[in-house]
Amino acid sequence: MTNSTLAMLDQAELQQLALNASTSGDSASAIAYLKEAVSRADATAIAHYLLGAEYAQIKMYQRGIDEMEAAIALDPALSIARLQLALLWLGQDRGARAGEVLQPLTELADSNPLHHFGHGLLHLIRDERSEALRALGQGVALNSVNPALNGDMQNIMRHLEQVPADAAAAPESAAVEEGQHLFLSAYTGQRH
Structure with missing residues (x-):
């Protein structure tokens, strides 16, 4: 061209x-x-x-x-960009910046899946696993328009269910690397 x-x-x-x-x-x-x-x-x-x-x-x-x-x-107000940006910041181990980006999603209507995904990731940043799983699950249940996004959120949920809650058992550098892989994997095989 x-x-x-x-x-x-x-x-x-x-x-x-x-x-x-x-x-x-x-x-x-x-x-x-x-x-x-x-x-x-x-x-x-x-x-x-x-x-x-x-x-x-x-x-x-x-x-x-x-x-x-x-x-x-x-x-x-471009909420999907906020969510994707937060995932990128989380992949860079910048939870505080991701939290700032996610905050406006919590003001969306309760019927909007991005509201729940935002809450879920904020809970995850605060290491509130059960609350994160609940909120992410609610978002997945409400999201009928973006199956790839549901796949990304389900991957995060599976990770939360499989990794022991006591992150101190793993060396910090390994935990950071695994978290980076988890959040950035949204971009390695599925197009949004």
């Missing part, structure tokens, strides 16, 4: 082409379309979010974080 061809495409076209490329496993094309989209004056929060997700998918986590941060700066 040439620069002159990209210049002819509008935001909606760039985003749809990026989604098509991403679904086909063509991250290079998806990123090219999205980089064009976010470089424009009419860049949208969704374009930044999608670019962040692509970067995270190819394990360029800091770039993913930067784009997710740009997305919520443009649209603080």
Whole structure:
């Protein structure tokens, strides 16, 4: 795709082409379309979010974080970007920052699965395992529109159920590495 061809495409076209490329496993094309989209004056929060997700998918986590941060700066109500950004921060062992990002999700309606996912991850940050499991389970039960997100939350729940509650038994560096793998694994096989 040439620069002159990209210049002819509008935001909606760039985003749809990026989604098509991403679904086909063509991250290079998806990123090219999205980089064009976010470089424009009419860049949208969704374009930044999608670019962040692509970067995270190819394990360029800091770039993913930067784009997710740009997305919520443009649209603080873009709740899915908040959730994904928090997962990236948790994967970087930055629980305090993840908590700040998650807090607005707790203000969503109780019928919104992201409300429960936000609460669940906040409980997890505070090492409140049973509360985290309950809230994440409620979110999964309510979420009928994003099966991949349910898969991510179920992976976290399985991890919580399998790992002993006494984390002190494991060396801290091993626990941090395992936690990073858990939260970042959302980007290693499933596209959102």
